[in-house]
Amino acid sequence: MLGPMLRLALQAIRRNVLRSSLTVLGIVIGVAAVIIMVTLGAGATARVRADIAKLGTNVLMVRPGQSFHGGGGARGESTPLEVSDAQAIAREVAGVAATAPVEARPMQVIAGARNRATAITGSTAAYLTTRNWGVVRGRAFSDAEERAGKAVCLLGDTVREDLFGAQNPLGQRIRIGKLSCLVVGILEPKGESAFGSDQDDFVLVPLRWFHRRLAGNFNVGMIFVSAFAGESTSRIQADIERLMRERRRVAAGEEDFSVRDMKELADTFASTTRVLTGLLGAVAAVSLVVGGIGIMNIMLVSVTERTREIGIRLAIGALGREVLTQFLVEAVALSSLGGVLGIALGLAVGLAVAAFGASALEVPFVPQLPVVLLAFGFSAAIGIAFGYWPARQAAQLDPIEALRHE
Helix, strand or coil: CHHHHHHHHHHHHHHCHHHHHHHHHHHHHHHHHHHHHHHHHHHHHHHHHHHHHCCCCCEEEEEECCCECCCCCECCCCCCECHHHHHHHHHHCCCEEEEEEEEEEEEEEEECCEEEEEEEEEECCCHHHHCCCCEEEECCCCHHHHHHCCCEEEECHHHHHHHHCCCCCCCCEEEECCEEEEEEEEECCCCECCCCCECCCEEEEEHHHHHHHHHCCCCECEEEEEECCCCCHHHHHHHHHHHHHHHHCCCCCCCCEEEEEHHHHHHHHHHHHHHHHHHHHHHHHHHHHHHHHHHHHHHHHHHHHCHHHHHHHHHCCCCHHHHHHHHHHHHHHHHHHHHHHHHHHHHHHHHHHHHHHCCCCCCCCCCCHHHHHHHHHHHHHHHHHHHHHHHHHHHCCCHHHHHHCC
């Protein structure tokens, strides 16, 4: 029964190809828009998670921060952290694999006739462990070099490219301000962070040398804390906060520091992108409703044009429900065809954006099969919902009046 009706529906669609194509276009655009928005949103979420993961594995960040009295008045800038804070965290907080105190400042670096303004970062040998950062050439500076405050450095890939190009920088010296520093290693490239900054645009030096020769003080702007695999970063975060309150002699609620869990930060960013993706998908879905109205309009026109045909069918014994089913099948065929074309268009555009994004947007192609199936099901449902009333109008026609129709 359904097979003959489907053939009749396709014949009716072919009789008015242009009109049917324009009707289907609304569904195509709606389905494609939903799939594009959701696919790009999923890609953006994946990119955010990957960028946050580049900051390190199971990493927490301890920073000095603006503090407030209970009444709401600001107490001013917080006192900087100290190297001893990092040592205390490593010693007294269970589950901590490594801690790396960090201080940085922008400076000019010079190699031969080339120079670049970049960030000079002072830290310990544990910096690479906490940041999950590898050395692609050369070596990291040793604990002995850190304790002795040796003038050695590791170059980020952006600085290496700008200062040395295709030359090998290992064993060569660069000037940081007026001071000379020996290049012992090149760090693996990490690209842009989730915040849009170039993670490879820096020079890493031993913290003791940084304090003595560049900073003139022993301040620490941040402490990276790396947890052992399987340890609860939430528990470690709470233990660090408790320890820092004791060391800085502040009460709970009046902390002049902050402890951020990178996993929590990644979840926050991912949640935000998911909400935005849902909103964009909902806006795109409105065009599906517009497409459904187009289907209802064309089916009403079809009923008017085929009134005499409907009358003949009813006169020779066709039942009202059979006429109803016939027109519903035509509406669903139109909307389903639009759904298939929309899915193909949406996935093609998403793939094209991902391919283009490899050099620009950097959004990976992350197809969402449940959304694809839902979009197709919704397009078919649109055909039923908006095709029912015209089909019911056809089924309720009086055969005698229909046969008199010109």
